[in-house]
Amino acid sequence: MPAAPVDQPEHRSGPLLDHLARRMRIRSESVLTPLGLRPRHLVALTVLRDAGGISQRDLAGTLQLDGTNVVGLLNDLEAAGLVERRRSAEDRRRHVVELTEHGATRLNEAECALAVAEDDVLGALEAGERETLYTLLRRASAGAAGSCAQAVADGADACGEAATDEVDSAGNC
Amino acid sequence: MPAAPVDQPEHRSGPLLDHLARRMRIRSESVLTPLGLRPRHLVALTVLRDAGGISQRDLAGTLQLDGTNVVGLLNDLEAAGLVERRRSAEDRRRHVVELTEHGATRLNEAECALAVAEDDVLGALEAGERETLYTLLRRASAGAAGSCAQAVADGADACGEAATDEVDSAGNC
DNA sequence: GTAGATGGTTTGTGAAGCACCAACCATTTA
DNA sequence: TAAATGGTTGGTGCTTCACAAACCATCTAC
Structure with missing residues (x-):
């Protein structure tokens, strides 16, 4: 073997993201069931909290989910x-789809309940690191939101912001 | 509404992880298909590269996947x-399951190819931030590997390290 | 050495999540 | 008035799983 110029090993987050998301989803399921929610409901609610009132079409775009589903x-x-x-x-x-007050409360409750799952899956990270992780994921999520590429193609201009408003739902565990 | 004591909003990474992993998986699929791979193959290969030669049972544990599958x-x-x-x-x-040399090469190729998908999904993050994200995900992944709780229950002691060895596969794109 | 547990394999079955199609209504735009 | 668009319903089919049953090889304990 030609001993290849070993310099920049690829650091792809994709598979790791996939792996951890799966572990988290499995753990979350049992925690969420008593609340009558599924992991994908949480995803949708989270997106909706961040995105405010958006159309179903846009929601489908963000979720990358078929409209009918x-x-x-x-x-x-x-x-x-x-x-x-x-x-x-x-x-x-x-x-226009929007979180109800009840929805926001419920989402918050669910997030509290998810602490267990997160401790389990993200146990190797300390509090500060988890916060960093959260921030990065949130930024990435907001940035990728409507898929800028597509928005541009449509001639829309929904790219610039959507990033850093305060999370303001009731925050008591 | 009682205006709730708004202090510590929950910052749960779970749903975001789920969301981004899904977006990434969808993007990755088209890139991976020409290589004859599926996202879950990549996950397995990545885990195997990190975990070295482990038994199928342990692999199933790490992947949180049923043994038969x-x-x-x-x-x-x-x-x-x-x-x-x-x-x-x-x-x-x-x-004992292990990556072959061909497997390592192929994994590396795949990771190179995945750059496109990653640019797309993680576009809102700069290079440094992506590297941070990768590091965090990797640490979390390694830490959660065999599920320490279970390892402890088994009387094993595989918890301490497993974290930071160098990635050493051929790194040329 | 024999019994029972364990790792792996095969062959099902069934559920969930999802994409995709077709038909349809309400509304907007050309 | 004729498309095109956003949403809805109902249906089909694929993929990814979990779970069960039956089986072989091997290990462990008695």
Whole structure:
């Protein structure tokens, strides 16, 4: 073997992300079940809290989920009163989706409950590191939100911000 | 509404991890297909590179995957010559699984190819931040590896280290 | 040495998550 | 008025799993 110029080993986060997400999801499931939620509900709620009132189409884009399946997901959440569909004033075809107050509270409760799962999966990291991780994930998530590339292609301009507003839901465990 | 004592909003990485992993997986799929790999193969290969020669049982534990399904996964990888099953000398029931040289090379190629997907999903982060993210994920992954809790329960002592050895596969894109 | 536990394998079965298609209504835009 | 668009419903099918059952090889304990 030609002993290859060993310099810059690739550092891809993808597989690690995948791996940890899976571990976390498995742990989370048992914690979430008593609350009547599934991991994907949490994902949707989290996205909705960050994204404010967006259309289902945009939500589908952010979630990278087929539109028809978003309908079902939202049906669940709306039936539980965690989310609200309102017709948009500007375009009455659109549904503006938003967290209800109950939804925000419930999301917060769920996050508290998830502490156990997180301790388990992220146990090797100290508090400060976990916070760093959270910040990075959140930034990445916000940045990738509507997929800028696509937004640009559409001639839209939803790229610049969407990043750093305060999380303001009730924060008591 | 009672305006709740807004202090410590929960910062749970779980849902974000889930969200980003999904986005990444979707992006990765198209990049990986030409290489005849699936995202979950990459996860397994990555884990195997880090974990060295471990038994299938331990691999199943790390992957949190049912043993019977690990068999199928390894069948794929072995058929492609990326992985090798050897009978353990100490316990001939056990199969010691290890990356072949070809497997390491292929993993590296795949990681190079994944740059595109990563740029796409992690676009909001700069190079330094991505490296930080990678480091954190890797540490978390290594720490959670065999699930320390379980290892302790078994009376084993595989908790302390497993963290920071150099990645040493051929690193040329 | 024999019994029972353990690691691995095969062959199912079934559930969940999801993409995709088709048809449909309400609304907006051309 | 004719597309195009956002949302909804219902259906099909694929993939990824968990779980069960039956089996072989091997190890451990009695």
